Amino acid sequence: MKAAKLAIPSLVALAVFMVALPFGLKLHQQDFMISLLVWVLVVSSYRLMALTGEYSLVHVVLMGAGAYGSALLAKLAGFSVWLAMPCGALVAAGIAALLSFPLFRMSGFYFLIGSFAAGEAIRLSWTYFTVPFGGPKGIKLIPSPELTLPGLGPIPFFEPIPYYYLTLIIVGISLFILYRLENSRIGLIMNAIHWRAPLAESVGVDTWRYRALAFVIASFFAGLAGALFCHYYGTANPAQFDVAAMVYVLIWVIVGGVSRFAGPIVGVVVLSVLNELFREAEQWRPLIYGCILIAAMFYLPDGLVGLPGRIRAWLDGRRGVAAAETGEAAEEPADLASPRRR
Amino acid sequence: MGITRRDLLTATAGTAVLGSTVIPRIGLGATKTLKIGFLAPLTGEVSAWGLPGLYGCEVLVKNINAAGGVQIGEDTYTLEIASFDDEYLPDKALQGFKKIVSEEGAKFVMMLGGDPWPGVQRFANQSKMLATTLLPSDLSPDTPYLLAPCEVHPIYNVTGVEYLARNFPDAKRAVICAQNDSLGIPSVATYEAAFEAAGIEVVDVNIFDPATTDFAPLVTSLMAKKPDIFCYDTAYADFVNLIAQQLHIQGYKGLQISCTCDNYPQIVEKTSKEFMEGFIFQFPDFDDPKLNEPFINFPEPNKFFADYNAAHPGTWTAVSWEYPSIVLQWIAGAKLAGSVEPMQVLEAMKSKPSWPHIFGEADWWGQDLWGINNALVGKWPVVVIRDGKATIAEFGDIPAWWAKNKDVLIKRMRERNQMWDQRA
Numbered sequence: 001m002k003a004a005k006l007a008i009p010s011l012v013a014l015a016v017f018m019v020a021l022p023f024g025l026k027l028h029q030q031d032f033m034i035s036l037l038v039w040v041l042v043v044s045s046y047r048l049m050a051l052t053g054e055y056s057l058v059h060v061v062l063m064g065a066g067a068y069g070s071a072l073l074a075k076l077a078g079f080s081v082w083l084a085m086p087c088g089a090l091v092a093a094g095i096a097a098l099l100s101f102p103l104f105r106m107s108g109f110y111f112l113i114g115s116f117a118a119g120e121a122i123r124l125s126w127t128y129f130t131v132p133f134g135g136p137k138g139i140k141l142i143p144s145p146e147l148t149l150p151g152l153g154p155i156p157f158f159e160p161i162p163y164y165y166l167t168l169i170i171v172g173i174s175l176f177i178l179y180r181l182e183n184s185r186i187g188l189i190m191n192a193i194h195w196r197a198p199l200a201e202s203v204g205v206d207t208w209r210y211r212a213l214a215f216v217i218a219s220f221f222a223g224l225a226g227a228l229f230c231h232y233y234g235t236a237n238p239a240q241f242d243v244a245a246m247v248y249v250l251i252w253v254i255v256g257g258v259s260r261f262a263g264p265i266v267g268v269v270v271l272s273v274l275n276e277l278f279r280e281a282e283q284w285r286p287l288i289y290g291c292i293l294i295a296a297m298f299y300l301p302d303g304l305v306g307l308p309g310r311i312r313a314w315l316d317g318r319r320g321v322a323a324a325e326t327g328e329a330a331e332e333p334a335d336l337a338s339p340r341r342r
Numbered sequence: 343m344g345i346t347r348r349d350l351l352t353a354t355a356g357t358a359v360l361g362s363t364v365i366p367r368i369g370l371g372a373t374k375t376l377k378i379g380f381l382a383p384l385t386g387e388v389s390a391w392g393l394p395g396l397y398g399c400e401v402l403v404k405n406i407n408a409a410g411g412v413q414i415g416e417d418t419y420t421l422e423i424a425s426f427d428d429e430y431l432p433d434k435a436l437q438g439f440k441k442i443v444s445e446e447g448a449k450f451v452m453m454l455g456g457d458p459w460p461g462v463q464r465f466a467n468q469s470k471m472l473a474t475t476l477l478p479s480d481l482s483p484d485t486p487y488l489l490a491p492c493e494v495h496p497i498y499n500v501t502g503v504e505y506l507a508r509n510f511p512d513a514k515r516a517v518i519c520a521q522n523d524s525l526g527i528p529s530v531a532t533y534e535a536a537f538e539a540a541g542i543e544v545v546d547v548n549i550f551d552p553a554t555t556d557f558a559p560l561v562t563s564l565m566a567k568k569p570d571i572f573c574y575d576t577a578y579a580d581f582v583n584l585i586a587q588q589l590h591i592q593g594y595k596g597l598q599i600s601c602t603c604d605n606y607p608q609i610v611e612k613t614s615k616e617f618m619e620g621f622i623f624q625f626p627d628f629d630d631p632k633l634n635e636p637f638i639n640f641p642e643p644n645k646f647f648a649d650y651n652a653a654h655p656g657t658w659t660a661v662s663w664e665y666p667s668i669v670l671q672w673i674a675g676a677k678l679a680g681s682v683e684p685m686q687v688l689e690a691m692k693s694k695p696s697w698p699h700i701f702g703e704a705d706w707w708g709q710d711l712w713g714i715n716n717a718l719v720g721k722w723p724v725v726v727i728r729d730g731k732a733t734i735a736e737f738g739d740i741p742a743w744w745a746k747n748k749d750v751l752i753k754r755m756r757e758r759n760q761m762w763d764q765r766a
Binding site: 127135136140158235239240279 | 384385389393426427430431432433436437438440441444445457460461463464479484522523524526527551552553759764765
């Protein structure tokens, strides 16, 4: 109850912070924030997929499909970038829709391997077909969006601050949609499929359709993230969307925690910021990063998002000991294992 | 008349690298700190072509500063390397470029190039920042401030093939394997052209994914073609190592040629001296006595090699001397310009039709392949492993090869969609 009351002021404070943030950052940190927002959308959309209980290895490739789709439409077909970006996202969703036919004949580990194979096939096709994908070097000089506002003139979206706000708005709207979706009847059904698929089927839920729906929607937002990425950095190449990038997404999601909507976001933010903080350590950085990951896995099985709950439980435990000594009852610790905690 | 080797040595080495033999030239003004940007992969699978370069620059800069710094115009500068790990990603490269240029105040930025460059290109052009790449395939008419002043990858590979053809005239069948990326493919086109020019038939080309870890099937397939020559193309250091081991296991007895052979002592150890005897590649160790020839524009290379190995044993690779040689060239340009400002240095360097490249006088070149004359092309060493040790066999002449075989190379580059006007 107390948490619900705090939610809106917290969100407003977060929004104000995010709006003011770029002015307190250095130039290269503004670029970092753009990347971070893009990856926030990628991991959040991945969680929608994970909600049905399936972990795929094709998500980053579908992000790439969005990037390639948008880049080709803007560069070769002459689409406005504003139109190319959602179209790129639709390309990713369309590919996901096609892939869902073979992939959802499998589940669990087989689905994981199948999604990896599908992803590699797509990625290698970008490498193999120099026309139109540019081969190993990919596509470069991808245009950034153009917008002229009356009285303000053209907005330079190739500059970090305008693009940061554009990304913030798009990612913010996308997260809102994903959150609403997860809390809707569809989201509940997806959750039911995760935890009790046979039971859901027994009451008439078409589990294939809902799994495919989650996959397609998640891929749409991953594609949108890819489009946002390529129109700022001006390039899309196969190496950006390889299995190493996918492994990072998995790490962010798992370390952040999948049990809550905020989990993957916390994961990507904390680990990416730590990665930047340790930049001075140069080649030792992966080792430090790895140690942090191992520590998180050992001591935070619910993910980083479960940390406050664990601290609370620990404090409550301490209070409980103190209360037992003084004869008072301690508050019951939070249930951290529930998948429906948000 | 281009700037001469003597000018360069006076301008750069004289300020420093020798340390014990040169009196520092303390300038008229106060000593300032001059930052040099280093933006390359320092972690990950491409780090073998980044991190050793940073080590090399640190050794060079330490020696220069120990000798009193470098005098440019009225000021004396001590040098500092501002490095950033671009992880071979365009977004990280842009972050790093901005940090190095806008926050650290570096006056030029050395990059490996390749995949990260397109992320940086727009900002580099806007900020008119002088940058360098080791991969001239980054060059195009859209990159006026990007130079390839040291390595003209992969064009110098023709010198190795020319040497091979001359010394082993009976070798007539070659196979090539290459990873499918921006390093591998232009190199395939170059080797195909060089073999064609030398009258050697390429009987198979196997282009593999960079994620490959098991090279046994690849080697089996290529050996089935009964080649006289096995060409590793521009494979990553780990790939050369693994492929060589497979060739050894599967009993290959023919000639071997590669762009690089980093950490070759390890390969010799894992295979045998006999197997690696005659292995041809393009990057010398700097203890080679041939690098003391008068036309070499790198002061005391043998001492540099010793200093490097003392500081960072076992890490020497192709790039360990390349980035330092670019630093020396930039210093020469800054001295000529009398300024450290990027555009003035660039103008000074490009004001001469030729410039002292590390392996002798070289021409600004590249219009036919990259649409802009921003690459230095001259001589390049052909290195052969003899009794387990890399030795320079000769210095090949790239412009001479180009004059005879230009059309073949352009044809092969176009077949592989590697001409600048074919890029997406």
